[in-house]
Amino acid sequence: MMEPALADAGLGDAEDDDFDALETPDAVLPDHRFHDRELSWLAFNQRVLELAEDPNVPELERANFLAIFASNLDEFFMVRVAGLKRRILTGLALPTNVGRSASDVLADISAEAHELQLRHADTWTQQIRPALSDAGIEIADWAELTDAERASLSEYFQAQVFPVLMPLAVDPAHPFPYISGLSLNLAIRIRNARTGRQDFARLKVPPMLPRFVDVPRSGEIVRFIRLEELIANHLGDLFPGMEVLDHHAFRLTRNEDVEIEEDESENLIQALEAELLRRRFGPPIRLEITDDMDDVTLELLIKELDITDQEVYRLPGPLDLRGLFDLSRIDRPDLRYPPHLPTTAVAFQPGDSNERPDVFKAISKADVLVHHPYESFATSVQAFLEQAARDPHVLAIKQTLYRTSGDSPIVQALIDAAEAGKSVLALVEVKARFDEANNIVWARKLEKAGVHVVYGLVGLKTHCKLALVIREEDGVLRHYSHVGTGNYNPKTSRIYEDFGLFTTDPQIGKDLTRLFNELSGYAIEKKFKRLLVAPLHLRKGLLRHINNERKNAEAGRPARIRIKVNSMVDEQIIDALYRASMAGVAVEVWVRGICSLRVDLPGVSDNIIVRSILGRYLEHSRIFTFENDGDPISYIGSADMMHRNLDRRVEALVRLSEPAHIQELHDLFDLAMSPQTKSWHLGEGGVWTRAPEADDDLLIDLQDRTMANVQRRRRKRSVR
Structure with a gap:
């Protein structure tokens, strides 16, 4: 009791x-009792950078933290900086949480972000790249390769890279091309050998190809060359009859935050699909260039992209170090953290028999608290939903889905349950930032399988992590509840630290039943006993x-x-x-x-x-x-x-x-x-x-x- x-x-x-x-x-x-939230976020990303700078961290993990820093900063610009800039331009900018004007905070962000990006670039060139080289992993420049290595890479270029490249000229007959957000590009100045006229061309580095190209192995050393470096040394093949005068890498960040104006009659899925299309054409908010870019090229980019000098980031070394995620394919466990193997939570561990553990039986004995990724998501949350899908005594499953993986067994379990005749409700939050397109796909797949899919409440994102299974036991309905701190995502559960509570507590079951009913129906108004x-x-x-x-x-x-x-x-x-x-x-x-x-x-x-x-x-x-x-x-x-x-x-x-x-x-x-x-x-x-x-x-x-x-x-x- x-x-x-x-x-x-x-x-x-x-x-x-x-x-x-x-x-x-x-x-x-x-x-003055608060820290500025934007500068505090930059301080957080500095802590990520400090992990990359730490020589006690394994080399490939340090490279991974550099990539995380870069990815974090991209999202910060696309959302927070873009939001500040948008409010300034529309005249709707209110003072920040520390009472400063949005324009002053934007200037502070620019100064701090410039410093951090320079430090980030320096960490790669002066620390991690040399450390990887000492460990037998070289990121080589074209000039450092042997003739045989260059010949082999040229064959790769012709076979795998050249066919997908799309050089776009800029001249009176060709307007300046659209530059997509976060794409890596080469700005190329060329001269017509016959007329002597100089022109500009833009070449996008194909994002679907590996960022680091394998160089034919020589002994124990593993060598790579950056894709943009390989392309830059074959520009003559792209502009026959032209003289390539100069080339420089650049990268643009755009406002990619989604804004949806909802009303009672609007189809949220259709609105989101339209907004995602508009997102691709958001205004520029950051231009990253290599430190050797000449003034002529830079002035052209600033003019055509309509960007300010404050928004230009001149960086030493390669741009877009998110590409370092590509090094995860290197099989060098000695350069990574020692492996952690998640264990099955004690309550869900199998007994002496070879039978599959009964998750419901374990939860009915006592509440179970699981701690991911130390305790397995697959043998707890996933097993809970998969057992519910096949259990003939389960009548209904209700669940929130905020972010999930593309091949999610969680989604499949809900589909299996619906196809088995159970009543299944999935509350899919299609407005989960940067996962909108993925969530739309899965929402439609669920609907086709017979799952009752709802998209939350007007004006509110549904961020809670809840699952409720209704099971008939001896003629009585029993509630099996899961309330978590993290998403129902098997992939992120391996790297995100989260807790989850499994319980048959009848009051929590009643609370979740009421909450799900309100999420699928009307606004949240009632009070709850255990929530x-x-x-x-x-x-x-x-x-x-x-x-x-x-x-x-x-x-x-x-x-x-x-x-x-x-x-x-x-x-x-x-x-x-x-x-x-x-x-x-x-x-x-x-x-x-x-x-x-x-x-x-x-x-x-x-x-x-x-x-x-x-x-x-x-x-x-x-x-x-x-x-x-x-x-x-x-x-x-x-x-x-x-x-x-x-x-x-x-x-x-x-x-x-x-x-x-x-x-x-x-x-x-x-x-x-x-x-x-x-x-x-x-x-x-x-x-x-x-x-x-x-x-x-x-x-x-x-x-x-x-x-x-x-x-x-x-x-x-x-x-x-």
């Missing part, structure tokens, strides 16, 4: 109704818990707040944490990315510490724990502390009930906050400092230690 203290996640429905009447502390907070749901009640519930900790501290009772999120931006939440700190509450914030909260405000943030941990896995789970006068309260779920999550998305946090699960979260926090653990510490002025690591006293890697702890639990189960 459920304890009374666990009956209501919001500390009482009646109390929620008068939340706005809660006593507001008299303490006056300083005006905190945005946009109406999640913020209220968290503020109430934070304020409760403040009151406990003021009364001399135990008080502590621990929060793990991807981003900490929301001003109301931050202000509540400041007031809790001022009352003596120990506040620990574990954030991966943006953090607008400051720790350098005397008398305000004295009891707040902020840590960030980056590594082989992307820290993605969201955790909220409150001491509650010695009776800890813990939630996991999908919500970050950002306006969009709290006000414009459907999010859900679930309250844990098992003491062992609550202790597991506290143990993880203890490890993350330990001075012996590798982490970054937020300090004065928003500067993040990486904890020093002495050679004779190596710090603990949280992710390695967590994997070891999970493996240890499995071994204990095996011994029994």
